[in-house]
Amino acid sequence: MTDKPAPLFDTLVIIGPGLIGSSILRRAHADRRIARRLVACDISPAVRARVAELGIADAVEADPVAAVRDADCVIICVPVGAIAMVAAQVLPAMKKGAILSEVGSVKVTVMEAMAPLLSAYPDIAFVPAHPMAGTEFSGPDAGFATLFEDRWCLLTPPVGTPAPALACVTTLWEMMGARVRDMTVEHHDRVCAIVSHLPHLLAFTICGTADDLADETRSEVLDFAASGFRDFTRIAASDPTMWRDIFLNNREALLDMLDRFIADAQAMGQAIRTGNEDVIVSRIQRGRAIRRSLIENRQA
Numbered sequence: 001m002t003d004k005p006a007p008l009f010d011t012l013v014i015i016g017p018g019l020i021g022s023s024i025l026r027r028a029h030a031d032r033r034i035a036r037r038l039v040a041c042d043i044s045p046a047v048r049a050r051v052a053e054l055g056i057a058d059a060v061e062a063d064p065v066a067a068v069r070d071a072d073c074v075i076i077c078v079p080v081g082a083i084a085m086v087a088a089q090v091l092p093a094m095k096k097g098a099i100l101s102e103v104g105s106v107k108v109t110v111m112e113a114m115a116p117l118l119s120a121y122p123d124i125a126f127v128p129a130h131p132m133a134g135t136e137f138s139g140p141d142a143g144f145a146t147l148f149e150d151r152w153c154l155l156t157p158p159v160g161t162p163a164p165a166l167a168c169v170t171t172l173w174e175m176m177g178a179r180v181r182d183m184t185v186e187h188h189d190r191v192c193a194i195v196s197h198l199p200h201l202l203a204f205t206i207c208g209t210a211d212d213l214a215d216e217t218r219s220e221v222l223d224f225a226a227s228g229f230r231d232f233t234r235i236a237a238s239d240p241t242m243w244r245d246i247f248l249n250n251r252e253a254l255l256d257m258l259d260r261f262i263a264d265a266q267a268m269g270q271a272i273r274t275g276n277e278d279v280i281v282s283r284i285q286r287g288r289a290i291r292r293s294l295i296e297n298r299q300a
């Protein structure tokens with residue numbers, strides 16, 4: 001009889017088992033090659049009770065210090081503005097050689113807040129990750145085991161990250177079904193500003209603009225929303241705390257992309273005003289080409 005290979009981690013701890021954290025737990029619960037023991041920890045008693053009910057963790061803890069004591073890997077899955085605070089709670093309790101990770105949607109400010117904390121714990125490897133997958137829903141009921149399937153997961157390891165820790169986190173995300181790419185925190189934040197943060201800003205804004213026109217159009221907005229507007233309302237339904245933290249933490253990159261967008265939108269407006277068909281058609285053709293390449297890359 002051959003022995004089963006050891007799992008990637010003995011104990012994997014998820015702090016904040018909401019949409020992303022509970023999706024990691026579900027996948028790891030279904031594939032025990034990822035971790036022998038799964039621990040969930042959340043500040044909210046309602047979330048803890050629900051995670052226990054769902055049965056997706058072997059233990060559910062209220063106290064982050066108790067939760068991480070035996071961890072080989074801890075993944076912080078809380079809103080961006082709370083990541084460093086949670087790290088400050090758990091770092092002193094983590095064992096030497098363990099890995100600390102997080103899944104925040106912004107990396108530069110998180111790294112800036114983490115650097116002074118990490119310098120006191122040279123035996124903990126910090127490997128930030130960002131799965132480019134999600135939905136407009138939050139909380140432990142929103143998660144599902146296939147959320148990361150075929151999606152990208154961006155890693156932003158600080159210079160000097162030990163190779164075995166980086167390899168472990170890479171393997172973890174590959175076992176989640178994701179494709180993995182490493183990049184710097186600065187590049188990450190600029191890429192996410194254009195592909196994720198600006199589109200959300202536009203969606204929140206267009207819904208607000210439509211709502212401000214309430215007297216004139218609101219009933220029509222609701223009646224006829226099975227149109228282009230509907231696609232904006234899906235992402236505009238996203239969690240306010242999460243998006244407040246993203247916008248305020250990725251301020252510079254987001255404002256830069258917003259300025260570019262405003263200039264391009266004004267150019268399109270000018271083309272419509274002056275009847276410049278070439279400009280209008282070439283802009284639409286570029287949009288269609290981008291959609292086609294997303295479909296070819298299985299990201300649509």
Ligand SMILES: NC(=O)c1ccc[n+]([C@@H]2O[C@H](COP(=O)([O-])OP(=O)(O)OC[C@H]3O[C@@H](n4cnc5c(N)ncnc54)[C@H](O)[C@@H]3O)[C@@H](O)[C@H]2O)c1
Nearest residue numbers: 016018019020043044077078079080104105134135138139
């Ligand atoms: N939603 C997405 O599409 C998406 C995708 C990729 C990455 N992210 C990032 O992942 C993180 C989590 O997002 P989510 O959508 O899963 O959020 P969520 O609201 O579904 O879950 C967050 C959980 O963190 C808990 N929490 C908050 N503060 C805490 C604290 N101090 N200590 C312990 N638990 C705490 C909450 O109670 C909640 O259960 C965010 O940083 C977000 O930017 C989100």
Ligand SMILES: O=C(O)C(=O)C[C@]1(C(=O)O)C=C[C@@H](O)C=C1
Nearest residue numbers: 105131132133134135136196235
């Ligand atoms: O699909 C959605 O609803 C999402 O908002 C997911 C999405 C995105 O913008 O692509 C949102 C934020 C994350 O950091 C990563 C993924």
